[in-house]
Each structure stands twice: as structure tokens, then as C-alpha cells.
Amino acid sequence: MAKKTPEQKAAEQLRYTAACGAANAAELEPFLTDPNQAVRATAAMNPDADAEILDRFANDRFWGVRVEVIRNANVGKHTLLRLLEADVGKRGVVHHEARAKLEQLGVAFGEDGMPSGA
Known part of the structure; x- marks a missing residue:
């Protein structure tokens, strides 16, 4: 990967x-x-950022962006639910962060790691 030019660094900043x-x-x-x-x-x-734009950021392919969506106080419950992973083998930091936030909001989870009755 080529080094960034000073102009590229300035534009990024x-x-x-x-x-x-x-x-x-x-x-x-x-x-x-x-x-x-x-x-x-x-x-x-x-x-x-409002709930709608955060829902759009939740589509980012990088987990770091999705985690910041979860941590934002304005994230909507439907976005958090959407970020959960039903497949246990595919669960990662995004699923666990979303679950923790949903639990703070009073959502109960079943033994399968998914919301019960959400």
C-alpha cells in the first residue's frame, strides 16, 4: 500500500x-x-446523529463502525435488533455489544442468545 501524500492526509483530517x-x-x-x-x-x-442515519451506518461492512452505531445514545431499538446474529458460529463483538445495549434497555434474552418475545 502506498503512503498517503500530505494532501491526502490533510483531506482526511x-x-x-x-x-x-x-x-x-x-x-x-x-x-x-x-x-x-x-x-x-x-x-x-x-x-x-439520529436513529435513521445510524441505521444506515449499521450497514457498514466493518465491525468497528457498527460498534460505534451501537454505542451511540440515539441508536434505535430496531437497529440493535437487526445487528444481532442468529447463527452462534457467526456471533462476534457486534452481536455482543448489541445484546448488552438491548439488555440495558430491558430486553430479555433466551438461552439461544436471541431476544425472547422481542
Whole structure:
């Protein structure tokens, strides 16, 4: 992998700063497809992100971005439920983080590791 040029690093820093400072979903939307995973994770951490944009960030292929969605106070219950993995062999940090947050919200889980009656 080639080293980033100073211009590329500066552009990345600007996007990171913009992701931190975004004030609504419209300002966060461009970061859904940002090439840098860290910038997308930063956008998902933004306290001004609403449940709808967080649900869209939850589709990210990288688990780090999905975990930041889960940790955001504005994440919707339906997004948390969607991030659970029914296949025990495929469960990872995203499933466990979503489960912990759902348990904090009072959702009961069965022995199969999935919500009971959700």
C-alpha cells in the first residue's frame, strides 16, 4: 500500500473534523461512503446523529463502525435488533455489544442468545 501524500492526509483530517462537527443527518450522509473506516466510525459516534442515519451506518461492512452505531445514545431499538446474529458460529463483538445495549434497555434474552418475545 502506498503512503498517503500530505494532501491526502490533510483531506482526511478535514473529513474527520467535518464528521465530528456535523449537526444533522444531512451533514452526516456523505460519510456513509467515506473511503476511510475511521472517518465513518467518527460520523457514527456523532451525538447529533439520529436513529435513521445510524441505521444506515449499521450497514457498514466493518465491525468497528457498527460498534460505534451501537454505542451511540440515539441508536434505535430496531437497529440493535437487526445487528444481532442468529447463527452462534457467526456471533462476534457486534452481536455482543448489541445484546448488552438491548439488555440495558430491558430486553430479555433466551438461552439461544436471541431476544425472547422481542
